[in-house]
Amino acid sequence: MLTHPPAATGGVAGGGRELPIVARLLAGARFELTPLSGALEQAEALPAGATVTVTTSPSRGVGPTVALAERLAERGFHAVPHLPARQILDTAELSELLGRLDRAGVREVFVVGGDADPPRGEFADGLSLLRAMRRIGHRPARIGVPCYPEGHPLIDDGTLWSALLAKQELADYATTQMCFDPAAVCRFARAARERGVTLPILVGVPGVVNLRRLLRISMRIGVGDSVRFVRGQRTAARELLRPGSYRPDALVHALAAEEACAFAGLHFYMFNDVEATMRWLREVSPRASR
Template sequence: MSTNERQQLRHYLHHARYEVLPLRGALEQAQDLPEGTTVTVTSSPAKGIEATLDLAARLRGVGMHVVPHLAARLVRDNAHLKELLDRIHGLGFTEVFVIAGDADQPAGGFTDALSLLRGMEEIGARPYRVGITGYPEPHSFIPDRMTIQATDEKARYADYIVSQICYDPNTIASWITAMRERGVRLPVYVGAPGSIDPTKLLRISMKIGLGQSMRFLRKQHGVVGKLLSRYTPETMFEELSPYIVDPEYNIAGWHLFTFNEITRTRQWAVETADRLQEVPA
């Protein structure tokens, strides 16, 4: 690995984005992060938008750069969307991350992220920066052609893409290549689990339907659970390093899914960055 690659890797580790869930204890753990760290706060039908914005406001109060998730299927109509965007602006947030959300039934006419992005454009209350999700491998229940089309259409309204969890570096690189060939030039943050308990990570991976990634793990190592017990984002990132330093890929950095193991993930990032600083023998 070249010196430049090591510097890039260290930079991305020190400036990683941390995704957290609006659950008890998240605020206390997040205070272990350096001031100014980008922290994204998820949204779910169970907790609702209020829980997301409440934790987001508290995190901003302790010096974080906060990005609340805005779930389309929890927004009732244009008036509700305008109310939320005004509130987001009033709380001092300059960035949102737009997702479809997991609600079985939409609260109104916004059924997916694209419809919400279009709604934001129509009412003219778009935050300064907007992020969207990208899928390196097929979605668990949406046909691949539809996720490709949706990514291309959503990209017109967004400033960056965060990739969904994928354990195969080659799949991630191929997905970025395909997007660039289609003309989608938005910077990509590579989404990866942080330092997570392997049992939890396996459960989450199965729940969100990472079929192709799980098959990759079996092929490479035979036993999925055994691999996940050794999984670190560093391994994947090292394999992606040739693409990271290639400006054609426009990889912007890490997006670490902490599943609220924030302190542990931060410790991993610091220790990994320190190891990368060491000159190899």
């Protein structure tokens, strides 16, 4: 394991000078894992004590997510399991899950609606699960919720805004869906403040990921507008068409330039290719490799 958090100081490689905003964004970075075979071993490449979020899938349910979060916590990581509302049966199961996480020392969760259709039990969306947590009096120390700078393929914008406003009384921060367009994220952040959303916003960005795989995943999870934006830029188009992997250098620089949007940090979607993103972080922040 690395012994320092990424980018505690310094700037992004290539500019030859320090960029404090970039350093701040990287210093607060979170890393996402999927509970598949080898995920725990992949986590060994992360900085000691890093914040690691753990996703869920409709086919496997929440069990593997909680199990991986427990193992990560045992190894000293700050584990943040996703709790998918539509995959949790009832308040009894919710209370059992929260108790299990609490016993493992997991003090933060990320509440999502989930993709199960129809819902497995009584929770139709993330807001209903958050309200159930309050009702049973078992709230983790910190709770995150998702937000969608480019909208959601199945939910209209009005519903998304209403839900986010309602959730902010029950949550501590919001993390955006993966997006390649810094202007779109900044427009979303400004619109959120104008609508009364005060939650800190973490920006979801891809790590270093194979280009074909990244495009395939992006289309599947509904960031098509963002992909089309990237394809519409001549430089980015060359990047996407070449063999190899996507690197987030330009995107991170552009997000740092949007000072007025006051992003709280970055959330790296790595699709379990942890080492590639860690190599990139060591390049852009030499102190992270010490």
